[in-house]
Amino acid sequence: MIAAERSPDDRRRPSPHSRPGRGPPVTLSAPRVVVCGAGVIGAAVAWALARHGVPAVIVDRGGPAAAASGSASGFLAADWNAGNPLDAMSRASFALHRELADELGAERIGYRPLEVISAATAEEGDLERYRRLPTPDWLDGRVVAHEVIGTTATAAQVDPRRFTTALVDDAVAAGARFVSGVVDGLDLAPDGTVRGVRIDGAVEPCDVVVLALGPWTDRAQRWLALPQVFGTRMASMLLAADAPAQAVFSEYAAPGGGGMQFRIYPRPGGTVYITGRQEHGTLPDDPAAIAPSEDSIAELRRVAAVHSSRLAAAGELARSACHRPLTVDGLPLIGPVPGASGAFLATAHASWGLLHAPATGRMVAEMVLDGGSTSLDAAPFAVGRLPAGRR
Ligand SMILES: Cc1cc2nc3c(=O)[nH]c(=O)nc-3n(C[C@H](O)[C@H](O)[C@H](O)COP(=O)(O)OP(=O)(O)OC[C@H]3O[C@@H](n4cnc5c(N)ncnc54)[C@H](O)[C@@H]3O)c2cc1C
Structure with a gap:
């Protein structure tokens, strides 16, 4: 565990990287969270929330790792983003992968240095x-x-499907619920506050929705004004x-x-x-x-x-x-969606979604539960930096 990176109220909740099941029981005030998408990013968000004692509902139309997160290379590098805004996230996430290999089991997730x-x-x-x-x-x-x-000090690999599935399985073991279904809309209050997620036409009530839909983020532009993801x-x-x-x-x-x-x-x-x-x-x-x-x-x-x-x-x-999934400036979108209280984006990780998933999961958990990312500066990834549109 990285003591310097823990959030201020760790006394109350475990850090996103302490052992699951050992957190405090969920209190009545814990937000009800729906994570849309069980690619590696949604899986890492759900896993980090479970570590905070907040079991999310995870929805995917195709099961965990159904898309890129199941068929990527799974290559991890600590320092290949040196000199660009992803550098700190790459280094932090590379270190988190090592911790995760210990916790989840290196053999189980196909982790090894390269x-x-x-x-x-x-x-x-x-x-x-x-x-x-x-x-x-x-x-x-x-x-x-x-x-x-x-x-082998700076490069490693995971099996992307096994890694993503392990995160979902362990989140579910810690109380999260996996739902197989198509997200086809959001239930929003007149002021834009999130009240629920529509899954196959039925509303799952929630306080927070995390959209981790990878390249399908453009479909969510029917429900919210969002930046373009290619x-x-x-x-x-x-x-x-x-x-x-x-x-x-x-x-x-x-x-x-x-x-x-x-x-x-x-x-x-x-x-x-x-x-x-x-x-x-x-x-x-x-x-x-x-x-x-x-x-x-x-x-x-x-x-x-x-x-x-x-x-x-x-x-x-x-x-x-x-x-x-890619934005016009090549950086991911991680954070609250302007004008839609309770909605968060975690997407557009381009060629580095496997590498950056653990750090992204931790950042989103901090944003949802503590009001902001304390482990890394999230400003370069703010959703509001890019023009948003609806379809
Ligand atoms: C060939 C290749 C090699 C790569 N190699 C690496 C690598 O070595 N290292 C690395 O770090 N990254 C690599 N990447 C990038 C990495 O794969 C992606 O950045 C990452 O998988 C994106 O994860 P995601 O969770 O955002 O999206 P996805 O994996 O695309 O997951 C999105 C999920 O949302 C679900 N979904 C979409 N719409 C709906 C809906 N309406 N309702 C319900 N569910 C929905 C989909 O079923 C899917 O499971 C590679 C990519 C490719 C293509």
């Missing part, structure tokens, strides 16, 4: 000018290692192959020009996750309807084979596509 190397790959031409390091044996294709860009789409695959705890960030040059930033993440237990292929496509309402194109899968397989004979021979375990 080395990260950058590499150059091409099917033709001279690669030797990029070589700065001996290339690891398992990368036996047309690839050269360039630089170590992350060490989704950028990527395809990925999970292969059955053994490789060391060594992630590879590879610049792949395609024959005749073009290429992609190809990523390889070996995971514990004999699997390797690969991604890098961008896709275009609108966001369907149902996350289950998001699938990668055959072209993307063929391209990912082809480029994997250029890197390694192990990857060339590997069987396919899963394929997916997912939308990363």
Whole structure:
């Protein structure tokens, strides 16, 4: 536990990172909270609230980790946002992930530290000018290692689906309730104060709603004036192959020009996750309807084979596509929604939702229960910094 980061009234409530079930009983004054979305952000918010002794209702149309949070890479880096407004959140959240690995169980959530190397790959031409390091044996294709860009002190990984599900399961074990359903509106008082959330047409009464809908935040513009959130789409695959705890960030040059930033993440237990292929496509309402194109899968397989004979021979375990939620300034939206008392946004974490989930969950719990974030400066992520609109 990080003593300096605890909120002022910790004597009354446990910090968001003390053990669940050990908090004080929920008092009559505890707010009734509905968390919309059980991706990693909603899961982390519900988990942190449970730590404060406030069991939320968690709603998702597809179950925990139904969208990007179930099919992301799960890469975590402490210092890759140095020099930008995300830096403090990255460092704090990286440290929280280590604590969570102890509490939830590293094996249960697929947590482990990683080395990260950058590499150059091409099917033709001279690669030797990029070589700065001996290339690891398992990368036996047309690839050269360039630089170590992350060490086990600064880089790690989780299995995104297992991590998100563990947070939801532990929040539920501490009293939260998971509801499978579609959020289709809010019940607002005439002055805009939140009174409830409409789930499949029926109102669940509440004092606080946290919208953690990822790229579906734009749908919530029907109910509230909110900043625009976009989704950028990527395809990925999970292969059955053994490789060391060594992630590879590879610049792949395609024959005749073009290429992609190809990523390889070996995971514990004999699997390797690969991604890098961008896709275009609108966001369907149902996350289950998001699938990668055959072209993307063929391209990912082809480029994997250029890197390694192990990857060339590997069987396919899963394929997916997912939308990363993004704002125009690239920063997440974390905080109260102006003009709608009781409504909070926690979304638009772009490429770093897995990394930033623990710090975001803690910040939102502090905002809801203490009136403001005490662990980190939330000003760069304020919802009111961007123009808001309705649909
Ligand atoms: C290929 C890829 C690799 C990535 N790799 C990494 C990485 O290595 N590290 C990292 O930190 N981040 C990574 N990311 C980013 C990360 O996946 C996202 O930032 C994060 O998952 C977003 O989480 P979320 O909870 O905001 O949204 P989501 O995971 O999209 O969850 C939103 C949830 O809301 C639910 N929902 C939507 N509308 C409704 C409704 N009306 N009613 C009920 N439920 C609803 C959906 O079912 C969904 O479960 C990656 C993303 C991609 C695409």
